[in-house]
Amino acid sequence: MDMATNMGLKGKPTWTVWYNPRFMAVTMASRAGPRATGTDGSDFQHRERVASHYQMSVALKSEIRKLNIVHVLIxxxxxxxxxxxxxxxxxxxVVAAPYQWEYPYLLSIIPSLFSFMALPKNNISYLVISMISAGLFCIAPLIYGGMEMFPVAQQLYRHGKAYRFIFGFSAVSVMYLVMVIAVQVHGWQIYYSKKLLDAWFTSTQDKKKKL
Incomplete structure (x- = not known):
């Protein structure tokens, strides 16, 4: 350790500086040395990708919830x-008897229930079950219903005669309107669920790579 002294008037020291080479070397090494992982900006792209997936997940969940609510009303x-x-x-x-396709369609509440349960905790299994059951209990009955009601709709179009009514309106017209809305709702449900599933898978893979 070196000491440097500044001599003032009458040879008396006015101040003293202590110089420690080891301390200076350690200080410089700590400033120029490696930083902790994640604090040097090297993971910027990873964090941006995670944030993008999170934002997409939130947006898709919101759309799916809205569609689920519309489906519950139907x-x-x-x-x-x-x-x-x-x-x-x-x-x-006053209220016509239901068509045959309406009975199996009542099971369509199952996909929406699994969808509601999947969203809060990002449950991939429930979301997959929701998508598969949507095809079985939503889309399939609607396809069958379209074929079942087609002859009645054709007769109504050609001859203007209806034999079933719902509060004064042609039952086949009302049910076709409901069917058109339901097809769009279920189509978007499956589409958004697929995109959400992809986002969850990508996020899971990124977390594994990060580890």
Missing amino acids: WLLLAAQVTVSQLNLVSHS
Whole structure:
């Protein structure tokens, strides 16, 4: 350790500087040495990618929830029609008896329930079950319903005659309108669910690579 002294008036020291070469070397090494992982900006692209996946996941979840709510409303309307018909609460001249496709379509509530359960905790298994069951319990009954009601709709179009009514409106017209809305809802449900599933898989793979 060296000491440098500045001599003032009458040879008296005015201040003293202590110089330690080892301390200076350690200080310079700590400043120029390696930083902790994740603090030097090397993981910037990874963090940006994670943030992008998170934002996409939030947006897709919001859209799926909206579609699920619309589907639940459609399901309640059909469930009400089936209940009224089965319990004979209202005359069939006021509310027509349900078509055959409406009964299996009541199972379409299952995909939406699994979808609602999958979203909060990013449950991949529930989301996959929701997508598969949507094809079985949503799309398949609607396809069958379109074929079932087509002859009745054709007769209504050609001759202008309807034999089933729902509150004064042609039952086949009302149900085709419901069907068109339902097809769009389920189509977007499956589409957004697939995109959300891809986002979850990508996020999971990135986490594994980071580890």
